[in-house]
Amino acid sequence: MAPLTRRLAALVAGCVVAAIVYPMVASGPDLDRAALALGLAGPAAGAALAAAAGRPPLAAAALAGVGAYVSGLAAIHGVPVPAAVVLGAVAGGAAGGAVAAIGLRLDAPVFLVMTLLLALAAGAAVQALPSLTGGQSGLGPLPSLSLPLGGGRTAVLTPVGDFHALLAAALAVTVAAAVLLERGPGPAWRAVGSDRERAGDTGIRPATAELTVLAAAGLIAAFAGALAAHVARAADPQSFAPDVAALPLLAALAAGRKPLGAALVAVATGLAGEVVLPALNWQGPPSAQAVALGVLAVATLFTLLPGGSRSARDVEADVDPAATWPVDRLGLAGAGLAVAPLQVRSGSGALLLDAPGFEAVPGGVVAVVGPNGAGKTTLLRTVARRAGVALLPQEGGGFASCTVAETLRLAARAGRKGKADPGVATAWLERLGLSAQRDVPCAELAAGQRRLLDLARAIIAAPAVLLCDEPLAGLDDGNRAAAVSCLRAAAAAGATIVISEHDREAVASLATRVVELERQS
Template identity: 30%
Template sequence: MKRRHLLPAALLVLGLLLPLLPTPEYWISLLNYIGLYALVALGLVLLTGVAGLTSFGQAAFVGLGAYSTAYLSLTYGLSPWLGLAAGLALTLASAWLIGAVTLRMSGHYLPLATIAWGISLYFLFGNLEMLNKYDGLSGIPPISIAGFELASGRSIYYLIWFVVLASVLALHNLLDSRPGRAIRALKGGGMMAEAMGVDTRHAKVVAFVMSALLACLSGWLYAHFQRTVNPSPFGLNYGIEYLFMAVIGGVGHIWGALLGAALLTVLKDVLQGLLPRLLGSSGNYELIVFGALMVALLQYAPNGLWPWVRRVFPPPARRGPPPEAEPLRTGGKPAAGEKVLEVKAARKQFGGLVAVNDVSFEVGAGEIVGLIGPNGAGKSTTFNLVTGVLPLSAGDVRYRGESIARLPSREIVLRGIARTFQHVQLLPAMSVLENVALGAHLRGEYHPRGGILASVLRLNRREEARLLHEAARQLHRVGLGEFLHVEAGSLALGQQRIVEIARALCCDPALLLLDEPAAGLRLQEKQALAGLLRQLRADGMSILIVEHDMDFVMNLTDRLVVMEFGTRIAEGRPEAIQKDPAVLEAYLGGVD
């Protein structure tokens, strides 16, 4: 057996045998708590580590799951399984509502909002007469499976850990899918994700709801394990501890949630017994140790402890191309002579600053047009107006006869416009193949806002095969076929720019917008890029390119549009632009 398989295999065998051996009941209870806490930490890995959204209120969703099943079991005598269904439904509705409101916030406002609603739900549990206020509910019946009651810690042990491992598998399946890549793209910035067709608001809510459902599952198991519930375990302190678990284990790693839950639970148990004896008085001194531990961890291991485990037991490396699959459907290309893009008196003002001043130009089918000018001329702002990143202050932008001036980025890319960025926007921890596959987000078989359940259950294999096959095809097309499974962040800057082009091509565009694609490329790489763009033009694709390398654009483009201070000052063929007095004035500061 390979070394990397030894530790998981040993832990699995040990976990299966422990309840059958004369193990102390205390150990079994401790492992049960680790499993319950790991479920909540798994949700925080998805929400915070993957999606980049911080929440301190997950303990409140644990309370929703616990109180739902406890109340229905005790008041109406319903089965715990019906209590689970009710808890999940209530959590789904409340998390969707809370997420739709709070996830619009950014910066420090979002964590503060999660603290606010977490505290609100905690006090709600403690003040409702029907929930027996702060005394809580007791005498909760055990879970029964096929007539066998899980009334002890040993008997419920297997159910808890089955749910934990099933949740780990479900998250693995989700993150290795099209919806999972959309959620992972959130951490790289909303602008790039939206430009690839991702509905970022919906993706945030999905991550939030799924993390809440995992917390609800933990609460349901907790209620029937403890057989009593009260508000104490669902307060802000526990919400902070759950976040500690995710961060200590490795907030960006699924297995890190289990590692963090185990370490913090065991450490807390040891410190609660040791510190009062050392200090001579009782109190929550372990929180002081946790705080010091967190500071040290953020200083010396900001990615948590799981990356250290992976160095000792590395996962199997992925090699080779993805399996052959049916090609994705492609859109129709514009006819020769068709006007693909029309920018008509486009204007953008930021307060009193006019960044783009009534700029007009066209791009025809199978044409490469360069947009050039000194720094600060408004070129990238014009790109952002065309792609919906910024709204127009006045004027119009038309694509193949249709006005797209008021459409969001994800609607524009759906129509056949794809782009790269002035500053490379890749997800460095994802493979090159996965980064490029993000460009095909809107070309999947499922609805772009759906497919979550299919991904979790791995029913999307055909879709995934087609998307990855298309991504690999585009990488071979741009000459990076040997880097499929390399982390994108490990590539040189010039290679990362080529990866961005491959990702844009994965969108199946008729119009490709390239923002300084030759920046950082060596001479041979520039020549290869120019050859690729000429081939794309020959295939009928239209290209609008912003570039500062004058030799590159002069030898490549059919026409040039020159901007200065947000205004178009010249337009024509490269040889005419080179002699234009206004252009020489802008670039050289004057002519003889």
């Protein structure tokens, strides 16, 4: 059984046990409070989804609040509760998409601030419209959770029914979020979260990924929020407050941006604050909820602090430089590239780069050589920008939070919609000697192996021109020989390749044309 399936099966079993046992030992008010704690699963799972895609939000609770208010308003105006909940979830999805669209140009830390400001703005708007939303005291009383039975009859849920409904909803949204992140669009979302630029170079549309992941997060959070509002029979402007905003994100971060763990952490925190500490006669101050949130924040700090999390495994792999590379199945068809002579000057007019013009052709490898500071990287970046082609950078490699197999599969799909050869990823996995590590996150590979994997990713994506900034730097002898043979094979199969490189020996064995740069005084 796959690890995800095992985890989900354990979760389902745990929920079944809780559904049977807890109503036997808990009173009605405790059941209601437990049901409200279960409502935290949606925002936390949503926050984990978004955080995995590099869009950590402080608005997941606010998105749940959107669901609560929209569902509540609809139900008050006569819409049956199930339909109202669906409306609330859809509104949350739309709000999530809007948050993503507003924040498209922001990097993650500023996106965090922007989402909290949006939540505060939404809270202020809710409080400024008392005739519609109940103002500071909130919207209520809302209709209870109920099911229309036909013939004008309605089944209203008891506290046990509320608990079961919220438990089922928490389970459903958690499973949905976990499956979404593991399969389907999940690898692309995680690739964008790992390295937005490389993801774009691998045929993924980062903006689309960010919009869809936040829409999904909003849908999930708002669905849970809408259900919880009907259990509490109120939609509360507190959903938009800054202290409430922190819980889903902290749960997501503490759980390593995994929806399943995030939901469990958030529900456990909610249960501690709503049920466990009050049962232990905690009087406060601080309140039981504040204590639970504080403990979660401390746990998150310990989880995140460098050295506090699981260390990388540094998996080594053995790659044979002499064997053939599976480039034939890639359909490599490079384009010709003509680069005009280029000069770059500083603001004060000093000459920083003086590069001769050159041409690169399919089947050839152009090597840009020169001492440190000669402007090799500047030249390649300029060529990449002007020609609109991807540059394989020196730093990093692969998608940190995607597995080795996922990284290669994403590359194999790049620009080949519906025509991707399913055997490509497997063939490259074997060739890179990483079959045994196919399910290992790239972040856990040894640095050299990760760079070789990244070179493979770039070649498999079959760009019109492959620009590589010092692809051999930092590799040991074995990986260096493998990278040289891989580049040579790609060129022979029709790729157009331009590299910058220090290693004259490697350049001599690889390049069909050499461009010399001098360091400018």
